[in-house]
Amino acid sequence: MSSADRTPGPPRAAQRAFEPVAKALAGRRWFPLWAVVHHRGRKSGTAFETPIAIVPTTDPATVLIGLPWGAHTNWARNVVAAGGAVLTWRGRDVTTTDARIVECDEAAPLARPFFRFVVRRMPAALVLRRS
Incomplete structure (x- = not known):
């Protein structure tokens, strides 16, 4: 795959400015x-905690996470490789598969x-099932 086929990642300056706010708010009830x-990293095995936005779904057993930077987002590929992940969401840990x-x-x-319009504008999304 060439670099032209990939969606560019977030601007580094914006990411650095926004990340502390996201980490402070993410997962709170x-x-x-x-x-x-x-x-965990697919190759390194390093543990990571990444703040993400949850898209409200019509099925309570489905977790939907938009991928505005595309399907090649490393944390999303790590979750797929592992077959699921634990989310800290609404003040609780939720296991997904x-x-x-x-x-x-x-x-x-x-x-x-209400959220379908936003999801249609993203290049990809991560779908998980609550276990």
């Missing part, structure tokens, strides 16, 4: 749209109607 995904990356056309119908 009173902030349900953000969570923290706990995962059956991780898969899907295109926006498959992900949009899983989202609540």
